[in-house]
Amino acid sequence: MDNKPDSSERREFLRQTGLGTALLLTGISSLSACKATRSMSHIQGGMVGANYQAGHRLRSVAELMKLPVQETVTTDVLIVGGGVAGLSARRWLAQQGVRDVLLLEMAAQTGGNAAYGQNTVSAYPFGAHYLPIPDLRNQELVRFLKDINAITGFTYDGLPLYNDYYLCHDPEERLYINGFWQEGLVPETGVPEDDKKQIKAFFALVDQYKQAKGSDGLDAFMIPLDRSSADSQFRDLDKIAFTQFLNNHKFTSPYLRWYLNYCCRDDYGATLDTTSAWAGIHYFASRKGRAANAKDSDILTWPEGNGFLTDKLRGQSHSPIRQNILVYELRPNNQGVLVHACDVVSNQTIVIQARKVIVATPQFITRHLLPERPQGSGFRYAPWVVANLTISGLPQGRGLPLCWDNVLYNTSSVGYITANHQDLRDSLTKVVTYYKPLTDQDPDTARRMAYNTSYEEWLTQVLDELEIAHPSLRDYVSQADIWVWGHGMIAPSPGFIWGSERQLAQQPIDNNLFFAHSDLSGISIFEEAFDQGIRAASQVVSTL
Numbered sequence: 001m002d003n004k005p006d007s008s009e010r011r012e013f014l015r016q017t018g019l020g021t022a023l024l025l026t027g028i029s030s031l032s033a034c035k036a037t038r039s040m041s042h043i044q045g046g047m048v049g050a051n052y053q054a055g056h057r058l059r060s061v062a063e064l065m066k067l068p069v070q071e072t073v074t075t076d077v078l079i080v081g082g083g084v085a086g087l088s089a090r091r092w093l094a095q096q097g098v099r100d101v102l103l104l105e106m107a108a109q110t111g112g113n114a115a116y117g118q119n120t121v122s123a124y125p126f127g128a129h130y131l132p133i134p135d136l137r138n139q140e141l142v143r144f145l146k147d148i149n150a151i152t153g154f155t156y157d158g159l160p161l162y163n164d165y166y167l168c169h170d171p172e173e174r175l176y177i178n179g180f181w182q183e184g185l186v187p188e189t190g191v192p193e194d195d196k197k198q199i200k201a202f203f204a205l206v207d208q209y210k211q212a213k214g215s216d217g218l219d220a221f222m223i224p225l226d227r228s229s230a231d232s233q234f235r236d237l238d239k240i241a242f243t244q245f246l247n248n249h250k251f252t253s254p255y256l257r258w259y260l261n262y263c264c265r266d267d268y269g270a271t272l273d274t275t276s277a278w279a280g281i282h283y284f285a286s287r288k289g290r291a292a293n294a295k296d297s298d299i300l301t302w303p304e305g306n307g308f309l310t311d312k313l314r315g316q317s318h319s320p321i322r323q324n325i326l327v328y329e330l331r332p333n334n335q336g337v338l339v340h341a342c343d344v345v346s347n348q349t350i351v352i353q354a355r356k357v358i359v360a361t362p363q364f365i366t367r368h369l370l371p372e373r374p375q376g377s378g379f380r381y382a383p384w385v386v387a388n389l390t391i392s393g394l395p396q397g398r399g400l401p402l403c404w405d406n407v408l409y410n411t412s413s414v415g416y417i418t419a420n421h422q423d424l425r426d427s428l429t430k431v432v433t434y435y436k437p438l439t440d441q442d443p444d445t446a447r448r449m450a451y452n453t454s455y456e457e458w459l460t461q462v463l464d465e466l467e468i469a470h471p472s473l474r475d476y477v478s479q480a481d482i483w484v485w486g487h488g489m490i491a492p493s494p495g496f497i498w499g500s501e502r503q504l505a506q507q508p509i510d511n512n513l514f515f516a517h518s519d520l521s522g523i524s525i526f527e528e529a530f531d532q533g534i535r536a537a538s539q540v541v542s543t544l
């Protein structure tokens with residue numbers, strides 16, 4: 001959920017359609033004959049989510065070792081984990097002609113944190129939901145987007161043409177502040193002049209960072225972030241918290257600070273105090289996408305969110321994938337790596353002898369698979385709660401009608417997106433996806449609290465908050481599914497990105513075990529996971 005400047009003239013036919021639907025939805029909601037009730041008993045749904053119980057079985061590997069062996073298989077390359085990084089590694093291996101590849105995924109579906117659901121109204125994301133248009137120097141990502149028709153062609157001067165159905169349609173973003181839905185997420189309505197000046201000065205400063213190059217000639221801020229300059233004048237920003245950076249520059253405006261805190265929570269599941277200044281600036285200064293029909297701040301999105309991308313990634317290789325298989329031990333031997341995994345449906349063990357293994361799991365899992373490997377303590381994960389609400393209307397107050405991204409000022413969530421915003425059908429029923437990073441407590445406490453909170457308690461919290469801007473919303477909700485991400489995303493705490501831990505965690509073991517995951521970048525976005533997969537797969541190819 002990124003900050004966008006004013007809407008452009010592009011995609012006019014889509015804009016008209018989307019806006020028309022939004023207005024109709026708003027109008028109908030106030031006229032609806034739906035019976036008003038404060039009860040939630042009419043709402044179907046429940047807690048859904050990643051199979052964390054399967055993951056928790058890694059806490060007692062000794063028990064798993066007692067399971068009977070179902071089968072023994074061999075493979076040249078085994079990939080553990082079918083998130084973006086694992087699927088990207090699999091795609092890359094296929095493109096390099098490596099045929100004997102097997103991917104094992106613990107969950108019932110691939111996609112990892114880009115999971116999604118579907119009902120009769122729409123598909124909807126439970127995690128990742130957008131991709132900013134990439135920098136053209138990220139050639140592999142551009143190539144992938146071309147392969148899946150997200151880029152439909154290039155102009156004579158090399159600028160990509162993005163698929164209009166995937167570029168986020170207007171209207172994109174609105175903020176509910178001072179009782180009014182304003183356009184864009186940077187506070188404006190009712191904001192004093194002094195604050196506005198600071199907001200302007202902040203954006204002027206990050207624009208300088210966007211253009212800046214280090215003494216090595218590299219851009220100060222790049223995606224993938226390992227391509228950024230090593231110049232200490234920039235990297236040293238990683239040593240301080242974003243709050244300190246703002247203090248140093250005398251950015252005191254509460255509106256600016258609210259906005260920047262929102263950005264840290266939205267992208268990193270962290271706050272101004274727990275995000276490194278380098279990461280905080282990277283959010284703004286690294287987006288350098290160029291296109292013939294889009295601005296550098298434009299994004300691609302789909303009803304199922306980035307599940308669209310992971311399904312396409314999956315389709316780019318024919319090598320086998322086995323789901324519901326929890327890998328629980330990786331033991332290097334003289335033929336490569338001996339792997340033990342549990343089929344969580346039959347509750348039996350599968351033994352795999354692999355020449356090479358790509359471990360595409362998060363570090364909090366990897367440490368169970370390789371307990372003797374030294375573990376860094378800097379890998380901190382933000383818990384998140386995501387709720388998908390199917391609604392028959394959306395009562396709202398003054399201001400801009402429903403957008404793709406809708407944020408409520410000074411609330412505990414980062415707002416909601418409209419899952420079927422890209423859908424051109426004129427439907428009154430919608431699915432909205434509400435996102436809440438749990439940043440009020442330390443991650444361990446918040447995680448425990450999240451798992452111990454009931455469906456009814458979460459639903460009440462979500463609806464109470466949304467009813468600030470949408471009175472009586474609960475009367476219009478027919479289905480609500482709630483997903484808790486205990487370890488939603490790696491948090492770029494001060495010192496983590498340019499410290500030694502993530503670099504060490506990337507190091508292969510004996511040229512047989514290789515590592516790929518967005519954790520190893522220190523920030524959790526599609527582009528980093530995609531790149532981590534290619535990096536690890538290239539290392540494998542060079543050793544085969």
Ligand SMILES: Cc1cc2nc3c(=O)[nH]c(=O)nc-3n(C[C@H](O)[C@H](O)[C@H](O)COP(=O)(O)OP(=O)(O)OC[C@H]3O[C@@H](n4cnc5c(N)ncnc54)[C@H](O)[C@@H]3O)c2cc1C
Pocket residue numbers: 001080081082083084085086104105106107110111112113114126127128129130131306325326327328360361362365384386435485488489516517518519523524525526527529
């Ligand atoms: C709420 C939320 C919203 C987000 N929004 C965005 C967004 O809008 N845009 C964006 O770019 N990014 C977003 N992200 C981040 C994005 O989802 C991730 O960066 C990316 O999907 C991570 O991919 P990955 O492969 O690195 O890791 P993961 O998604 O963690 O994949 C790891 C995979 O390994 C599997 N696995 C784990 N242990 C085992 C085991 N022992 N055996 C077998 N399999 C195992 C897991 O089930 C999983 O499928 C969001 C994340 C969250 C939580």
